[in-house]
Amino acid sequence: MPPRYLILADGDFGPMTSKTANSVIRFLPDQIVAVLDRQQAGRSVADVLGFGGAIPVVGSMTEGLALGPTAVLVGIAPQGGRLPAEWRTWLLEAVDAGCELWSGLHTFLADDAELADRARVRGVRILDLRRPPPDLPIASGLARTVEPYVVLTVGTDCNVGKMTAQLRLVQGLRAQGLRTRFVATGQTGIMIEGWGIAVDAVVADFIAGAAERLVLEGAPDADVLLVEGQGSINHPGYSGVTLGLLHGSCPDGLILCHQASREYLGDYRRTSEFRIPPLPQYVRWYEDLAGAVHPTRVVGISMNTYDLDEAAARTACARAADSTGLPCTDPVRFDPAPLVDAVAAGRAAYLRARAG
């Protein structure tokens, strides 16, 4: 039986802040019993996010546990990924109540001696989804050789919708008869897909190697691999992960992801002085750098318009399409078909080029 989750997102539950919580709610809504956030307690998830229906937001662990979760899922990933000190008490409480712990934090819950002991005594598992597998390779460009058409999402910033874009395309591609597999490279994707490696958590020399291994493992019996992107090529903190993933996964096509209203890197957190350059600059950067290992083309733009009205959202998509000459849609808000078709067309062109 799949787990029933109580999601911890205390103090940070909101449309742009609690990224892990929100994605798990979006893609596994039937498995969520409640969200714990003292600031939003009493509201519904739909009140806070604009989706997620009547799932309640509760104000204490006791209240959450009363709703019968089988697992507590850490639903926010603070910068640096470390565990807020006061959450430990709640997690101990959850373990004592018989709940599993699912976490994508950089600090592994199972390395906390008290949590690990209590979980062992109670007979519940602690799943640290960011813990890297042993014996990753140094990448050597081997992912160039796989059969399926490999698509990577790349972004203008962190947290613009690189995972969500891919997950929204799976059904449409399968409907076209293409055997399509989502390849998770972050903790949230792994929670949703049940498979993957958090590439930002591996030792730096093995970023590309982790991506290479995922593509090689995902390739058999697939026509399309949709690889979850990370970070941004111009991000002062995370660009290394972005480039390692780009060179390790050897994508044949890219989808560029942007949030229409965002002007500065990370400005949903208001922390940055780095202005986001125009989309064509990103197209050049990503195609140019990827091409050092394996040639690729941006095939479409995925636009996040969550904070715009519909007219503004449609204008943003039209402008992006105009400035790049590429199809653009918001695959969450509107029909993802333009991006589904762009991937299918990209694959057809790729197969023709390979055959000829």
Add this chain to the structure above:
Amino acid sequence: MPPRYLILADGDFGPMTSKTANSVIRFLPDQIVAVLDRQQAGRSVADVLGFGGAIPVVGSMTEGLALGPTAVLVGIAPQGGRLPAEWRTWLLEAVDAGCELWSGLHTFLADDAELADRARVRGVRILDLRRPPPDLPIASGLARTVEPYVVLTVGTDCNVGKMTAQLRLVQGLRAQGLRTRFVATGQTGIMIEGWGIAVDAVVADFIAGAAERLVLEGAPDADVLLVEGQGSINHPGYSGVTLGLLHGSCPDGLILCHQASREYLGDYRRTSEFRIPPLPQYVRWYEDLAGAVHPTRVVGISMNTYDLDEAAARTACARAADSTGLPCTDPVRFDPAPLVDAVAAGRAAYLRARAG
């Protein structure tokens, strides 16, 4: 008293293979008692490398220990950095003889229970130079704000001389009255300098953060920081480390390092199909990408000509200078003055620009 090293480089001691061994020999020659390599036993280090004088190459640990080392230094860094199984026996023998262990491997010697126990019993230290410090930050571009002129070496490939180039400039810059500090970002640099972080060994999210911390720590009372570069922006395995270091250290100037005879990435190991593009392409890549966080310019070219005769070496330098419009020398073989002057001139221009 500084350690007296026996260097382990068994089976891989040579001009282009045993990078760590060779650099420690080059910069700390008076501290090396012998090199252990069964294939080259009986020769001198100068016979094998072309420098290093009469330091003997021995064929067994017993023979090496008889020469009175106080430490055994692991002198090769195989791809992936893991410890060859048969070396364990030798390291145990060395510990029992009272030697410290110095290692830059990804596999930490101190995590080997038997080695750790025996070292504890014998009262000797195990120094794993790649072990990252705890609590590294996510970089935020903070290194842009430091006082000194920051120079990073960048390369056309791994193992072309990015650390050596910087170490050859220190004296010349100090002779011009510039307080100059070398900032080590790899295990060999840390062995030589006694300070630094191996940025390729940190968790991927913290590559740039490690570089940022090093620049902030190195800045006080310095006029010039010479930051050791890693990898290459187009390397299928290591590019993520390269870009994280570029964005985290926020260099004001770059020195581009190349090995004149190399045509393919990694071809000293004959493992790659990736052709090395012309130098101006690298200048564009590095300046363009660095500029997303902090503007920088390539100020000179450092050319590794170890396998060419003198006429060919001078021709290679002249051609590189011609194709890039930048000063170029081999700072190991020839006078490093052109690069020293380029850094000093770069700093002067930087100070003028900042003042005006």
